[in-house]
Amino acid sequence: MKEEYDVVVIGGGPAGTTAGRYAAENGASVLVVEKRDEIGAPKRCGEGLSSHAMELIGIKPEPTWAIQELEGAYVYAPSGKSVEARFTETAGYIIERKMFDKKLAYMAVDAGAEVLAGTRATSLIKEDGKITGVELLTFDEQKVKAKAKVVIGADGVESLTARWAGLNSSHKLTDICSSFQFEMGGLKLRDPHMLEIYMGNKVAPGGYVWVFPKGENRANVGIGLRANLPGRAYKYLVDFIKNHPGLKNGSVIEINGGGVPVGEPLETLVTDGFMVIGDAAHQVNAIHGGGIKEAIIAGRIAGKVAAEAVKKGDASKEVLKKYEDEWYSTEGNNLKRIVKLRRVVEQLSDDDLNFLAENIDGDTIIKLTQASKFTALAKILSKRPSLLRYVPLLLK
Amino acid sequence: MTVKIDRELCIRCTGCVAVCPVGALDYQGNRIVVDPKKCTDCNICAKFCPMHALSVPGKPIKD
Secondary structure: OOOEEEEEEEOOOHHHHHHHHHHHHOOOOEEEEEOOOOOOOOOOOOOEEEHHHHHHOOOOOOOOOEEEEEOEEEEEOOOOOEEEEEOOOOOEEEEOHHHHHHHHHHHHHHOOOEEEEOOEEEEEEEEOOEEEEEEEEOOOOOEEEEEEEEEEEOOOOOOOHHHHOOOOOOOOHHHEEEEEEEEEEOOOOOOOOEEEEEOOOOOOOOOEEEEEEEEOOEEEEEEEEEOOOOOOHHHHHHHHHHOOOOOOOOEEEEEEEEEEEOOOOOOOOEEOOEEEOHHHHOOOOOOOOOOHHHHHHHHHHHHHHHHHHHHHOOOOHHHHHHHHHHHHHHHHHHHHHHHHHHHHHOOOOHHHHHHHHHHOOHHHHHHHOOOOOHHHHHHHHHOOHHHOOHHHHHHO | OOOEEOOOOOOOOOHHHHHOOOOOEEEEOOEEEEOOOOOOOOOHHHHHOOOOOEEEOOEOOOO
16 A cells, blocks of 8 residues: 555445446556445345446456346236346446455456555545545554545445545435345246336335345345334335245345335535545435446546546646536436436325335336426326326426 | 343344344344443334344333
8 A cells, every 4th residue: 555646435336346447548647445344245135237237347248257147127016916027228237346346346456556455534634725645544453544646435335435525415314215135046037037126015115125136036036115204124025035935935135134225316516625426425326226327337437537637737626527528417316316217206196106116107107207297197196186296396 | 220131142243233223232243242332222222123132121112
């Protein structure tokens, strides 16, 4: 480790290592630190990723980490009726995060970045109101300082760096899901190339249960519940599995939990000498809770902008704001619309969801998750008087 | 008083760190730690925890 870098990235998830890689590729000297002892573990993720997201950062699915190809999803209403939603424009994969995150870390290293696991940021160094470095605690308990022209906070849903930088990144309980997951084997899956999504206030209030296949009879079986509602994610999931004939005899291989931000992304993503990306910036698709794609998109933009700022010799917030503007125009504004969709969907009763399942087609469901076809959904809602009141919430 | 962490239940997912409004929780040395000087007993982390591993004495959470 050196005493000074152009860019220091805090957090070695997909956001952090992608930012590190792009900053290094564009000529910056880079350090990426990860507080956990292993990059990629433990996963806090259902592990779904589209091939489109891979293309964005120039990678192709490889059998070591893109372990199951997906054709679409069955979305179940409380009645038990399922709507089949087939992917048409892009293929999907279940990935092995432990391998995928490491791959991204190695790519950052190969681009010239230095990556250091087991190293935690304890505070940001500030001079004249500007962030100029970080204080770190290494795995062997050494307190060290790393000066940086740009610090990138990529420290996940539990981010403290953004708070240290003066950005309000704490989560309201209404805007975060409490999530829990078992990776399981010995299952009987309906179709190992289809995701299964179960909705309803009895199975997952304010969220959903997912079965994401990792093989013929293996899957991540998880749940997200809105955190302000009573009830334990763990208990809901155990009950669901007990009552599901294809899951109840399965074995548990791994246990995961975590928080999923489902509110609006942070409005301000930069300050003098500092940028925040990924879950730390609440950059998540709020309707399904997926954040890998959002993390790598933000990481790519932030890494490039950081390198530009270094070249210019100016890491003021005015210069770094290029990342914020570019991210909002390519991705952020869509994510904000999806939060509106989430706020409508989570209010629907089981009857309403059953009604939707009878009236919606799979393609509309897929498009909704991509922030389009809101008017198609509004038309369906308009057919039922009790749902009319949601139409303006969706379209405003 | 301060929030208590049941180490046997905790799966170290750090969701509590995410929701703590005052930054009293952190992940250090492979475990969740609480700074009793910062903790205000607000109970938000206990409401969040997917495992029911956190509790503030005298403030039970209903399931």
